[in-house]
Amino acid sequence: MIISIVGAGALGKTYGGLLAQQHEVHYLMRSEYAQVKREGGFTLVFPPPQNSMQIEAPLLHQDAKTLPPSDLVIISTKTTANHELGALLGHCIKENTLVLVIQNGIGNEEWISQLVPHNPLICGVSSMKATRLENNTVEIAYIAELRLAPFQAATEKQCEIIEQAFAATSPAIPVKAYQSYKEIRWRKLIWNVPFSALSIIYQQDTQVLATRQPYVSIVRALMNEVADIAKADGVTISQEHMAKMLEATQKSGPYYPSMYFDSIQGKPIEKEYIIDNVLALARQYHIETPMLNLIQTNLN
Amino acid sequence: MIISIVGAGALGKTYGGLLAQQHEVHYLMRSEYAQVKREGGFTLVFPPPQNSMQIEAPLLHQDAKTLPPSDLVIISTKTTANHELGALLGHCIKENTLVLVIQNGIGNEEWISQLVPHNPLICGVSSMKATRLENNTVEIAYIAELRLAPFQAATEKQCEIIEQAFAATSPAIPVKAYQSYKEIRWRKLIWNVPFSALSIIYQQDTQVLATRQPYVSIVRALMNEVADIAKADGVTISQEHMAKMLEATQKSGPYYPSMYFDSIQGKPIEKEYIIDNVLALARQYHIETPMLNLIQTNLN
Known part of the structure; x- marks a missing residue:
């Protein structure tokens, strides 16, 4: 799949880095773009017994306009940036692009569905503790379950696509699908x-x-x-x-x-x-x- | 006694009106001065079986400077006016003037004692429900105990003076003296x-x-x-x-x-x-x- 991560903070980088093991992952990265570009990538540090993982030459984008039309778009911006999402989603969304929202709060899908009214939308709630450290490293304190539920135009089948993608990463991310977002x-x-x-x-x-x-x-x-x-x-x-x-x-x-x-x-x-x-x-x-x-x- | 009521709102008018039965009571009245002056007095309505009481020709003052040197000064302004009290107390305080503070809150005596550092100061807490009505009337829903306690330079004896003054009014105001303000x-x-x-x-x-x-x-x-x-x-x-x-x-x-x-x-x-x-x-x-x-x- 071609996957775009819109909002590549600690959480977006962790999920993106894992999915890049088997997929083409593009990261929309704004404040950290220059540093990650200069250093040629970033590091994920998983809790023991996992090793740390170097994500080399990630496909970085500073401008949403250069993101490719994608099969899956993961929105992992903070909700404080949600008023900007209309502009950020313009290029990576094509017909049938699956949109996965991994954010805190409520009302997220109601807002985002207005921006992508014809795409399958999936609600995601993560309890993973991922923290960005100074030295271009993301420290994952523990790998928690990612919970999914279909929203507008999305089906259980589409939740399964995400479930399988994360099951295939190493370390694997446990995903559980629910009926009600x-x-x-x-x-x-x-x-x-x-x-x-x-x-x-x-x-x-x-x-x-x-x-x-x-x-x-x-x-x-x-x-x-x-x-x-x-x-x-x-x-x-x-x-x-x-x-x-x-x-x-x-x-x-x-x-x-x-x-x-x-x-x-x-x-x-x-x-x-x-x-x-x-x-x-x-x-x-x-x-x-x-x-x-x-x-x-x-x-x- | 010559008594000055500094802050003749609902509570000040009620206590003043009662004390005026036996004492010379002066009222410092600012926002209501013109109306009370024009109507020649104000009315107190006590709960049954008491009758309502017309306070005729009260000694009204619009300016603190015309208050006479007094034996007792009752401070019954709202605490929101406490920053003005320095100016209001200038003329009615003489040596040994008893100062009774009837206000809500805490820190009142600490503040006021700075303005009258050599006078006996008494803390008063009233639970009387007195409400000013539109027609220049104060409605007293019930007559509650007035609690007193000596503060700086004041003695139990001076609490008793106030206790006796209110006991002599009709209706009488129950007063109870405490040791600790x-x-x-x-x-x-x-x-x-x-x-x-x-x-x-x-x-x-x-x-x-x-x-x-x-x-x-x-x-x-x-x-x-x-x-x-x-x-x-x-x-x-x-x-x-x-x-x-x-x-x-x-x-x-x-x-x-x-x-x-x-x-x-x-x-x-x-x-x-x-x-x-x-x-x-x-x-x-x-x-x-x-x-x-x-x-x-x-x-x-």
Whole structure:
């Protein structure tokens, strides 16, 4: 397949580097283009027992206009760049190009489908921890499942194409296909909303937020409000599931969400997709969300 | 006694009108001066079985400079005017003038004592519900206890002077003297902080906030944080007391705190004394107040 990665940050480079083992992968890279070009590639460092992997002579593009018409386009920009996607998708989309969106938040597919109204669109939610280091290296802390679900014009068959492509990489990326894109988005948001927002507001890592009172009460209140909205939106998330998420976060050590780093680095934060779109749905379904309202103001 | 009321709003007019039965009471009245002057007085409407009371030809002052040197000065301005008090107190304060502060919040005496460093200062906390109506009338919904405690240079004896003055009015105002001004301030703040702030943020009355989830969880969290700061500041407020306050608020019918009306009328709100000063003490005592921090931002 010809694959274009639109937004080759830590996540886009990792997936692209793996898929390039068997496919022709093009990377749209803007801020890092010059450095990667100069150094002739980039490095992926997987957790043991994997070795690190040098991605040599990747097909780099600084301008979306030089991307080739592609069989698969993976959108892995931050959602803060979503207003630019119309321009970025102009050249790589042909008839039947499969569009895979791997982003946080909700409302992503609703927006992107307006830009590619005739293409099969697949929702992807990744929990992989991939961090860009200074020396042109991406460090993958762990390889988590990539969850997929078909959106507009897409089928389960097309999810399988992606599943098989990632199964063939080394290391392989586990992919699981779901029927409802809302289900995988809400299951991620239950975690992302409280931890991304509160890590910025209180400048605390997720282990502290999940462990220490009174932070943990605020986390629980937010999870419950998000679950109420999810339920109105057709996705039931049990109390047991939320308790497990909290426990896992307590055990997984000090960690800061990417939104925290965006914030302290003075970059735009993914508030629109992770917070504002959630609250817009709350209003639509007439769900009261007093704690989310407080959080939203504190992120302004 | 010669008494000056600095800040003759609903509360100042009520206390002044009653004290004028036996004392010479001067009112510093700014926004309402012209109307009260034209109508020759104002009306106090007490709850049954009391009758309404016409206060005729009150000694009105539009300028603090015409207030006489007084034996007792009652400061009943909103705390939002506290930065002006230096100018307002210039003429009515003489040696030994007793200064009674009847305001909400905390830090009031610390500020005012700088303006009258040699005078006996008494802290007063009123829970009387007095509302100014359009037709130059003050409606008193109920007559609550006025709590007093001596601050700088003041003695229990001087609290008694005030106690006796109010005991002699008709209707009489119940006064109770405490030893610690911090105790009466914190006991009021435990209620004022959550209900004043949340009534503005959520545009809900105190009965809704005290009754309906998830508001009541936020109220409880705020009460607990205020109690933590109070404890560090030397005042213990029990869980039982907070539960009682909540129960009383649930039962007392729909009510909006004065800060709510200030907010919807576009007036300055008493945030500095009711919220900011509480948070400054939290920082001083290294108390974590995540919920109060959210509230503070939402009131900005």
